[in-house]
Amino acid sequence: MTSKPIKIAATVVVALAAGAGIYTFTRPAATATPGAPASGSPAAAPQSTVDTAAVAAQFRDLLGNFRKIIVLLADEQSLPEGARDEARKVGQALFHENQERIAKLDAALDQLTAPTNPGRFEALDGLLRYIESDPGLYDADRLAFRELLQSMLADVAKDSSLPAIKLHKRISEDLDALGEIERNYEKEIRQIFGNLGQRAIELKRERWDDYVAQLKKLYSREQILKENGIVVPYAVPPAGSVPEAKPVPKKDEAEIFGLGLPKKTIVLTFDDGPHRRYTEEISAILKQYGVPAVFFNVGRNLGSLDAEGHAKLNAGAEVSRKLMKEGYAVGNHSFSHAQLSKQTGDKLKGEILGTDTLLKAISPERAALFRFPYGARNSEGMAALADAHLKSVMWNIDSLDWADPVPSSITNRVLASVDKAGRGIVLFHDIHERTVKALPAVLDKLIAEGYQFAGWDGTSFQVAKSSAPAPEKVPVTTGYANSWAVVIGIDDYAKWPKLQYAVRDAQGIRETLIEKFAFAPERVVTLKNGEATRNNILAAFHDKLAHGGVQKNDRIFVFFAGHGATRKLSSGRDLGYIVPVDSDPAQFATDAIPMTEIQNIAESLTAKHAFFVMDACYSGLGLTRGAGSSSFLRDNAKRIGRQMLTAGGGDQLVADGGPNGHSVFTWTLLQGLAGKGDLNGDGLITATELAAYVAPAVSSVSNQTPAFGSLPGSEGGDFVFELPGETEFLSPNTTQLSTEAIALNSKLDAKPAAASVTVKDLQGGEQKIVTPGAVPSSTRQLAQRANDRGLQLYKEKQYAAAEAQFTEALKLRPDFALAANNLGFVFYKQEKYREAARWFENTVKMDPSRAIAYLNLGDAYAKAGDAAKAKAAYKTYLELAPTAATAPAVRQKMEKL
Template sequence: MSSVTTPWRRRLLAGLLLTAGLTLSACQRPGAPNAGPALSASAAASAAQTSPSLTAKADALLALHRQMVVLMDGEAALKPAEREAVSSVGLMLFHDLQKGQRALVEQAFAKDASLDALAQLLDRIESEPSWFDADRLAFKDLLLQLQQRLGASQSIAGLKLAKRAQEDLAVLSEVEQAYERELRDTFGRFAQRGIELKREKWTDYVAKLKTIYHREQILKDYATILPSVQAKPSAGKSERELFGQQLPEKTVLLSFDDGPHGRYTDEILEILQRYQAPAIFFELGQNLGSVDAQGQVKPGPGSDVARRVLAAGHQLANHSFTHGLMSKFAQEQVRDEAAHTEALLDKAGRSGQALFRFPYGARNDEALSTIESLKLRSMMWNIDSLDWSDPIPKSIAARVIGEVQKQQRGIVLFHDIHARTVQALPLVLDQLVAEGYKFASWKDGQFLSADRKPLDTGDTQLAGAALYRDSHALIIGIDQYQRWPRLQHAGRDAKAMQETLQTRFGFRPENVKLLLDGDATRSNILRALNKLSGKELKRDDRVFVFFAGHGSTRKLPSGREVGYVIPVDAGLDDLQTDAIAMPQLQELGEALPAKHALFVIDACYSGLGLTRGGGASNNNNFIRDNARRLGRQMMTAGGTDQQVADDGPGGHSVFTWTLLQALAGKADLNGDGLITATELAAYVAPAVSAVAHQTPAFGSLPGSEGGEFVFELAAAQEQALSSDSGQLDAQASALAKRLDEAKTAAQAPTAKAVQVKLQGLDGKEVAIAAPTAKVDPGARVAAQRANDRGLQLYKERRYEEAEAAFTEALKLQPRFALAANNLGFIYYKRGKPVEAARWYQKALEMDGSRSMAWLNLGDAQLQAGDDIAALVAYKSFVELAPQHPRTAELRAWIAQPDAAHRPKLPG
């Protein structure tokens, strides 16, 4: 394995590598991990005999490879939030490794480079005694490029080096096969002139690396550059972006990032042709060519590859120009990255709807809006092959197949820049074809089948953001009774329910009928209910009926009791004629053509709706099953012999106030973003019973087939806490805490489902299964929900719990500027201005455009006695928010040069 290398050639190699632009170690990037200790004393001795520069750069590349191995080891067993963080950092390490390898190859084949320099490099890869077999897998792509370029050499020396690279690749192929079996079989004969194998196990290799690197430290070192991603489901995630869950069952869409590649893209095209599978290739602009300062497009060799992708019938899409972390870019830089790549794609002949994929999946609302302004649509993925981190093709294939089988549909992420992806892809496609999966593409605003026909995503639409085709509601609130005692809060209850349905759950105003006081006559209520049964109501709709007012009971000669809701014009003596009986409501509910209907009755003596039974399906296919089953359910405020409290907090009855709290998110017992009627009852009934002398009842009505009425939670509107943020009064805050304490029985952490006992509609005690098995929504959504929970807890003056919620949001999404601001305000509220200022500053480091964070920072610094720093913060605030109510007083404060004479500011 020796090669003749003269001292001057060594100096030349050192000079080449010093100018190659390689990252000496990851620690050159702020906040990134260092490359670890020297590999061994023998490595240092070997370096002394060759080139210190070569040693440093080879060790830097290997350090990145090793950190990737440690980071990704056992990632499948991590929690989703941890797995996302690990994957993001690992992908950054991988791209550092790719850049280093590209720079090394380009400089090694520069005009003034020598073959002796390449021979030294091969010596290092082949014979460094401190390296493991798996270490050398880090240089597989490098060896492939050396083999290709040297194979066309015009010199004997060049051809010999190409042969060495080819022999080394053959040995590495054996290494891969061996690790697939974990060395259960004996190695065969290997080429001895190149890499000499030590036959260590992969587990031994990983164990050794873990003595050098630690996942926790790698994540901590990279925490300041973890991707920040969109955290605004309320903005219409399913409409703004494309996700794999939107595909029909047994359908996958293949996507490839980071190309085009001069060799592997063409090989992937051949494989796709064999399986007649379409794909979308998300290209990097820098791989297609360049765009000069005047906007002139200069296609490179990659554009020729892109044209071959189009000629093969596949789609080209935009993956930015440089693969930068676009959530950290200014909007103008985001625009340039996307626009330059668009120009190159157009030059290559791309047509059809333009798609965009954010590198690392890192995006915020500003970045997403910027690419949308270029008429681009974001496409994400839900099945990650991790082909960039896994050196074993069979392992890559097994991962993809396992995820597809688990999710039954999805957009699969591959990269067309690896040899191992080329090897893994046929294994994946073989299995998918055998299992009857269909391949999809995207064009003209819709998913298409492989033969370019629109896919029927009807079931999937119901399982996604649109659980129902349309939503209808009848809301009734009566305070001003003609003959019955007047109430205080029923009208306010009805209006609050109307607002909740429209603002939080997307009920269209024209579909919400509100009847208050004099309008809520018996004939008007029945007319409105009958109208709901008309032609405008469809099978996939839902109907919500809410009544707040008086209720009563009439005892029949048979001894059975019948409950009634009391319209505004009802008399005191003739309920049968003037009121509306519960059986009549049930009959009207059964006649509704809608899929699901829920009646909520906040009235005295209202727990007399006869039940037919029927429970909710609680399994992985809940949404799909629930979409097929009719549901007719009712929840009442009290039992057959109970009056209900009309004097709850916030100007509501206790029952309705608790119901509104539940619909704000507290009734999502398993964290899946959905509140079923059963979950609603499981939260409301025990909570109300704990604070009032009434027992809410719940059950299914005749005509129900076990379907569940479902409320889908959206994220709360973005709210940055500040000194003008509203809070509940002391009574409401105390009651909210008692309600939460009352629901703990329905949320046992170890149980899949808890039997919650409450009153049935027939007056008998029943037990319902309240789901408690927690659903992991992914780090982004979980962080948003934690922030929303913190906002609610702040409103309830529960500061310690709010602090924990905002801290959880930041742990899930470390670059969540809104949560950082809100956590700072909790510290400020608790009299800790210094800690508050630190979090406000962190929020502004993440997003300097947040005006409220500047205002909060000024308030905190002023409270801490730092008037000069407060002055700087206030100046930034008034520039960003000239119309804010506090801007005028702050301008006056800023304009006063004498600090002693400045007006006192609130807070």
């Protein structure tokens, strides 16, 4: 577990005197190694108004609690129920101790990063070096510092000096590294608890089991519990002892546990907020899915009470007020999150009544609900609730999101617990980014399995009308476990006419699946030219897919570009074939692959959804249309889907010469997958939507009539692509489409938009496809989609339309640095250099570490004739990206100014 030395400019070498907490300093130093600070000890800064030694100690304590929580809950399912409950209670106490510690550290970092503190950069450098490269830290340890790094990033962003900008970039890279650490563990252990550069954090990639094993050498569960006043009794009483009578469980009527809810009914609850960022993100997700929830607020997050007991609300109260206006129930979670089972008298009443006063000051419509912190209560607390006319709400499904650092593990735990319980109240916390990440996957699965969601109506939990099935308003999301593909392209036929663009078509589809839709490269089987024999094509389906690990919750995409053929059967029906590279035209009936074989393959696949796209002549023949549905159904995830889109009808040749070396059909398909196939603007492209875009578009510019339909075995499921948000900052390096491609796209887009389109079905008949209505989206999602549309329009050189879309994105999200840069670059391309410079200035204010924005700013000022400002912008760019490919050209620009 060693790390390589890391070059650090003007750093501070720190030594921690053993056991004394004394820091000594030598400076400057040219390099630092990860071993410079003592193991487990963050470096401290020169003397400032902040006690840096105390900050360092708090970092160590924070990590200690983080590790203890993991030890407490490792293999928790193997513990007896009583021991498991005690371990969770102590873990929660350690967690909330850390929350208070993080709040104090946030305040200290605010003071430490103040521009008036001359030692701020050296102090932050020391803290960052501890997180980045201390040899005593494991990868997973660093996840304990994510919230502090985010706070540090926000603080540094307020400083516009060059060292602060460089530090902002460094912290951003560290947060990216933490994201990769999280993803590494997601890949390795989906049931936890039950290539970056050398700049900063160097990933060691130790296995989670190894990490837990090392922690168990440092801590024992028994000792942690003992230190917290708990000794777990024997699971089996010693011989000769008399077991105590088990207490009678409380009825759900006395306290609400969720056990009395109807079958397959869930109540979502979120504790410990409101949080300035994550609470609103969670409410946006809930709104998108149309499900209710209860938020239990901690009073000190809402404000305080003066000497007369009057409420003084703070910024957190605005978050809760917004929740109430949006229809969510907001309840009481005590004032300070104390363990109320240990409180009595006025102090106990104050914890309950103080927060109730604050909630009533926000809105009289506050929910008369209370949740005891840690679930710890006594008879006096229950009596105080009764006097205050409040109802205690507990839970029977714990997400453990307060302890588990990996979102996919949280998702799996909740789903497994719900499956076991069949109903109940789920405990989440709206103060974690990992909860935000886990929630959509939980909702996707529960909705797909037919669960309904109950909200508080003032007297009881009732299923909200908005959670009843409403296909036209509820989005279908992918919900796939794994994605597989078979991509085939054949140009070099031995006995059939050679093609020019089929291999390039296949390569373009492969790249799109991997780069845009995150298909794992190892799960995209690609056969080109001589590889695409009949045996290899069938083996790809039967061996690599049918027996290669495809599960029932996976999806499979199949693309074929090559020759097709047709043969009239004795019954008079035509049968279509796809032609492998080794087929002989004289005997293709035996050595080509009939479409009936594709039917059989489709029915035999285990996956939930399969989508076949055939860019071949005569590929529409010989298929039986299944009972496909064009509705955008909420239960799409439950329905098996087997669909096919073909390039032409049974009597048609297909064009092999479109833009950029693609066939007309595949070019249009790629444009659809790039975003144009998202006809309702919800960020999802179903196979039905793709067909509704591709079929009429191809027909409008060629003699082809693409066909679409369901294959035998389909139950109406619809294959789904989820569009990722574009992240490209427009710059001089951004490529735009060729003149030929822009001309064809103009023709493709010239067809009038319609609520429904008529296309051929797979037998040559006609069918009407109705575009599903748009679903509710958060402001952030709408802004991202407007930016994405703007990017498409820019690449087609439609600058006025692109400008309008980037403007719309900024109206929806004023701090959207990506859209600000892109709007600036549209002005730049239109030679409006002063306007461009203003928007590039806005961009670097929003995101001061974004190097490309400084390059754009320098170019805009240079074109506007302001050499001094151009040089300053170029200089900052080179400071942030000294080794970039464009750096030499930028230096030449500076010399010419």
